[in-house]
Amino acid sequence: MSDTIMQIQNLKQYFPVNKKDKDGKSLFVKAVDDVSLDIRQGEVIGLVGESGSGKSTIAYSVVGMYRPTDGKVLFEGKDLNVSKNRALEMKKNIQIVFQDPGSSMNPHQTIKEILELPLKIHKMCADKAERETKIRELLEMVELPVSYMYKTPGAIGGGERQMVAIARALACEPKFLILDEPTSALDVSIQAKIINMLLKIQKEKKLTYLFITHDLSLMRNIATRVAILYLGKIAEIAPAEEFFYKPEHPYTQMLISSIPVVSEEEEALKPQKVESTGEIPSPVNIPSGCSFHLRCPYVMDICRTEDPVIQMSDDSHGVRCHLCE
Amino acid sequence: MADDKILEIKDLKLWYKVYKGYSKVLDGVNIGVHKGEKVGIVGEAGCGKTTTVKSILNVIPEYQYIIPDGEIFYKGKDILKMNMKEINQVRSGEISMIYQEPANALNPVFTIGQQMMDVVNYSKQGKGKNKAEQKEMVLQAIRDVFIPDPERIFDYYPNQLSGGMKQRICIAMAIMTQRDMMIADEPGTALDVTIQDQVHKTLNRLVEERNMSLIMITHSLGVARELTDSIHVMYAGTVVESAKTEDVFKDTLHPYTVGLMEAVPRLGGGGIQSGIYGAIPDYQYPPNGCRFAPRCSRVTEQCQNCKPELKDVGGGHKVACFNL
Known part of the structure; x- marks a missing residue:
């Protein structure tokens, strides 16, 4: 078994809302509620969920944009949130690529300036000339022409912009990269190119990816392990192959059976049709018991009162459901 | 069959007015819709899908575009030649439209x-x-x-x-x-996959119950496969392949459709193909010949100089390509 690079332990991330309940207690959005996850060196772990399930919040907590309400994030055995400000070394090792390349880069800067900033901050290069060579290398790595250095983000296409965002994240040679829906704003033909490039870089540099997406069929093709989130909690976690052949949680079955597919063979892979009903409830008042029971076709009495805990059926496959106990 | 076409777009060209010239977005679009048929228009962002259907209802502000050529027949009458009163009658009593962003x-x-x-x-x-x-x-x-x-x-x-x-x-x-016809412009794209599934099912049921014709715009081949009877694949303002839905998936012919199909991640795994290199051409200065030529793997000299026509290759399967 390979080494664990990151441990997320009972992570909770609550945000206060400007509302009070009947007894005058202040309410919270429980965006992430008690999530534990071990990530091994060199794997691509997929986080999947509908909007509002807390995927991005986990990413932002890990990268340090939020301080966790409770719980710990350990990177190579060290707690990331001991002091108020994270050490520079820690920031260097964990980098993030955002969803929308249009708004994550300064439109007034050139690509060169954008790529230069992380190199300066983390003191990667001794002088200006060395920085320029490094920027050239970065652009070559993401298969962009070197002449793009003097363009602004507005002058290049969406796919190319996302490549620059990836180059920026890789500039300071991180060990761990968070990809927050890097291709969901792009077309499939461009998506294919970016994904292939990301996988190539991952192999070359032995990186670990935390890949967030809502596209399950994309996940099938790139992830080694997949975790499904529902209302801030992990519903099911399994190695990618097992996840798609033997989905156990009713929510996973519902998700997989609602994917539109392009061939008969894929149609056959879908689990017996679980009709999708209802919508994800507001995270401010999470239903009692199992948070999924309002939409679950197999709901039992126990689901309405008791929240199931995650059960590991074998070493790697975990399901949080009363049905599978 | 040819006579019961409720809507027929014939060789439609639409140019947007931009600084110093025209952005030649639509370049000869041919689409026919029969009564009760569900038609899908598939293509990537910026290929003119939405422009095509917006021109059916004539909802693009008049000062923004010119139509140098083409006709849109709805029940035998040319929409492009109607006056305001007649168009409003079509909008309020004949064709309805659902937009991408419900918000x-x-x-x-x-x-x-x-x-x-x-x-x-x-x-x-x-x-x-x-x-x-x-x-x-x-x-x-x-x-x-x-x-x-x-x-x-x-x-x-x-x-x-x-x-x-x-x-x-x-x-x-x-x-x-x-209404006799519904135009749905990516109705599920802004929604989660389970909700998208529900919305599509509702839409499909209602259209079938009422025997309406449907034009469904989508960028996802999977959605088109589940919902439509026939598919028109668009690239850069032209229809490159049009056929019955099952034919498009069983017998994919145009190199663009092939590339698009390969780029879709499969549920069965097996990695992702390389995708299609390059980007959609600049509409102000589009390529002379086939608009897909700069990105095509089968490109020849003929493609760069002549524009391929949409030709029937048997059984109503039409493809615009010289090298099949």
């Missing part, structure tokens, strides 16, 4: 009920009726799209509803009065 399609300062009552009020069916009858029509429409408790929803403002609910209200508005 922007509804007016935030009126309640759902007020907005839907307006639709009834200006339709043929609702005109002579009194308030109570009109309200009953609205409530029935909300019930038809499976929203529980329509009385309560009637007094809600759009911001009190979730994205899936809003999109269903948009569908309800589109089917509320008898």
